[in-house]
Amino acid sequence: MNIFELLCDHTVLVVVFGSALLGMVSGLLGTFSVLRRQSLLGDGVSHAALPGVAAAFLLTGTKDSGTLLLGALLSGLTAAGLIFSSVKKSKVKFDAALATVMSSFFGLGTVLLTCAQKLPNATQAGLHSFIYGQASSMLERDALVTIICGGAILAVVLLLWKEIKVFVFDRDFALQLGIPCGRINLILSFLTVLGVIIGIQTVGVVLMSAMLIAPAAAARQWCDKLWLMAALSALFGGISGAAGAFAGALAPGIPTGPSIVIAASALAVFSLLFAPKRGVLYRIYLRHKAMKKEESYGCGN
Amino acid sequence: MNEEYAVNVRGLTVAYDSRAVLSDVDIDIKRGKITAIMGPNGAGKTTLLKAMLKLIPKSCGSVIWNEVDGRPPVIGYVPQSESVDWDFPATVWDVVTMGCYKRLGWIKRPKKEDRELSLQMLKKMGMEKCADRQINCLSGGQQQRAFIARALVQQADIYFMDEPFKGVDVATEKTIVELFRELKKEGKTVVAVHHDLSTAADYFDEAVLINRRVIMQGNVKSALTQENLSLTYRGTTGGEP
Ligand SMILES: Nc1ncnc2c1ncn2[C@@H]1O[C@H](COP(=O)(O)OP(=O)(O)OP(=O)(O)O)[C@@H](O)[C@H]1O
Numbered sequence: 001m002n003i004f005e006l007l008c009d010h011t012v013l014v015v016v017f018g019s020a021l022l023g024m025v026s027g028l029l030g031t032f033s034v035l036r037r038q039s040l041l042g043d044g045v046s047h048a049a050l051p052g053v054a055a056a057f058l059l060t061g062t063k064d065s066g067t068l069l070l071g072a073l074l075s076g077l078t079a080a081g082l083i084f085s086s087v088k089k090s091k092v093k094f095d096a097a098l099a100t101v102m103s104s105f106f107g108l109g110t111v112l113l114t115c116a117q118k119l120p121n122a123t124q125a126g127l128h129s130f131i132y133g134q135a136s137s138m139l140e141r142d143a144l145v146t147i148i149c150g151g152a153i154l155a156v157v158l159l160l161w162k163e164i165k166v167f168v169f170d171r172d173f174a175l176q177l178g179i180p181c182g183r184i185n186l187i188l189s190f191l192t193v194l195g196v197i198i199g200i201q202t203v204g205v206v207l208m209s210a211m212l213i214a215p216a217a218a219a220r221q222w223c224d225k226l227w228l229m230a231a232l233s234a235l236f237g238g239i240s241g242a243a244g245a246f247a248g249a250l251a252p253g254i255p256t257g258p259s260i261v262i263a264a265s266a267l268a269v270f271s272l273l274f275a276p277k278r279g280v281l282y283r284i285y286l287r288h289k290a291m292k293k294e295e296s297y298g299c300g301n
Numbered sequence: 302m303n304e305e306y307a308v309n310v311r312g313l314t315v316a317y318d319s320r321a322v323l324s325d326v327d328i329d330i331k332r333g334k335i336t337a338i339m340g341p342n343g344a345g346k347t348t349l350l351k352a353m354l355k356l357i358p359k360s361c362g363s364v365i366w367n368e369v370d371g372r373p374p375v376i377g378y379v380p381q382s383e384s385v386d387w388d389f390p391a392t393v394w395d396v397v398t399m400g401c402y403k404r405l406g407w408i409k410r411p412k413k414e415d416r417e418l419s420l421q422m423l424k425k426m427g428m429e430k431c432a433d434r435q436i437n438c439l440s441g442g443q444q445q446r447a448f449i450a451r452a453l454v455q456q457a458d459i460y461f462m463d464e465p466f467k468g469v470d471v472a473t474e475k476t477i478v479e480l481f482r483e484l485k486k487e488g489k490t491v492v493a494v495h496h497d498l499s500t501a502a503d504y505f506d507e508a509v510l511i512n513r514r515v516i517m518q519g520n521v522k523s524a525l526t527q528e529n530l531s532l533t534y535r536g537t538t539g540g541e542p
């Protein structure tokens with residue numbers, strides 16, 4: 001198939017469009033995760049979604065993605081709730097709570113998945129696609145779910161922009177302003193869970209967190225304003241989504257989810273190295289210049 | 302209900318993980334005065350401010366804010382500047398305008414008068430040239446001034462400042478002291494954590510000496526006696542309960 005044929009192919013277009021949208025949503029949400037130093041929350045939630053998917057299939061017997069994603073959402077939310085409440089109620093630190101909840105949920109998920117695989121109609125069900133993702137199976141209906149959830153997420157973020165900004169930067173000051181930080185925290189976490197869940201079918205539970213972190217980390221390198229960072233992060237996420245999906249369509253052997261993640265990571269690595277001001281190369285150049293200056297002073301003496 | 306005091310604290314006890322940091326604290330902050338909170342490191346000064354502002358839960362006791370012109374007072378807060386991550390993508394302007402977010406409703410952006418006020422307060426703190434600077438390239442003193450400007454934009458009746466003089470140079474210290482006097486002239490109340498014993502009597506009207514409990518409070522000259530100071534700073538640095 002050549003590129004022009006691909007561009008006219010309806011199924012391919014749906015996949016590319018859906019993946020781009022997904023990248024944009026996770027890029028936007030990733031901005032806040034990265035700035036709040038909760039980058040790994042997405043990882044925990046996505047792994048924790050697996051038992052929900054398997055349980056939904058075992059209970060209902062359908063492979064309908066809406067049902068499976070609902071199961072994923074429920075178990076993702078449970079995991080997030082467990083992580084936050086154990087941090088709040090005990091002395092356990094965030095990373096320890098996250099690692100414990102994530103691995104036990106993922107373990108349970110793997111066991112349930114094995115049980116599900118033994119059922120007669122599971123063989124072609126592609127439940128395994130939830131682990132590494134399978135964008136090429138994306139239907140118009142899945143893209144529609146992404147549009148609706150993405151639109152809702154964007155609307156909430158825009159509506160609460162000021163509040164989220166103060167909350168993320170300076171929680172004490174936000175509290176003092178009378179901003180309900182508990183609720184903002186809850187909303188942001190819920191949005192992140194939602195963003196992760198709509199992505200796992202495409203990118204897979206193992207790699208989904210990269211879609212939150214990589215575009216945001218890349219965007220941080222290029223700008224100094226929160227809204228610019230959020231916009232750039234969404235743009236980078238969108239580009240990665242489209243590029244990965246396109247690569248998958250161009251060469252059918254290539255798995256789409258990992259390609260999307262590779263595209264996002266490439267953008268992140270490029271940004272970390274080459275961005276002006278914050279990039280590694282620029283810093284090396286600065287140090288070099290400073291050393292030269294020192295040397296020339298030394299000669300003068 | 303009370304004209305003389307801006308806020309009354311009664312029997313305030315605060316604990317982190319069941320270990321009491323402040324016990325049975327009674328404090329009365331005089332309205333329209335500049336009050337210093339003093340005590341050794343770990344005495345619970347930050348804890349006191351945070352508990353009064355409801356930023357951390359208290360175990361027991363009450364904090365009564367007396368009304369100003371028949372309405373609850375607006376409180377301005379300057380946190381210790383280390384309390385935030387300065388690598389956040391924002392400019393000084395972004396930080397300072399956060400002060401008016403409470404007056405704005407949902408989704409509304411700062412209006413013209415809010416922007417003018419923010420600029421005015423930046424000028425007052427000598428920071429107008431830094432308005433477009435990224436906050437991660439500010440010096441410690443500049444961070445402090447940005448935070449104070451943000452609190453001023455809140456147009457509060459009572460200002461709580463956690464170590465406003467920390468890491469600032471002589472000129473900035475003078476600016477802040479002048480600001481205190483100006484606020485006082487406008488009838489505002491200022492409460493600030495302060496460490497320098499030699500300047501306390503110059504800068505402040507009242508002093509509260511604490512070390513896990515209130516040692517002494519009152520007029521700064523009568524409170525800062527040798528005896529009270531040695532009681533407050535005795536031996537340890539706030540280690541004992
Ligand atoms: N989040 C916390 N969890 C547990 N203990 C804490 C916490 N914050 C403070 N403490 C303890 O409470 C005590 C009082 O701390 P606080 O920060 O109020 O002191 P401070 O008077 O402000 O000191 P400094 O002059 O160093 O700012 C200290 O012993 C400290 O170890």
Ligand SMILES: [Mg+2]
Nearest residue numbers: 346347348381
């Ligand atoms: Mg302190």
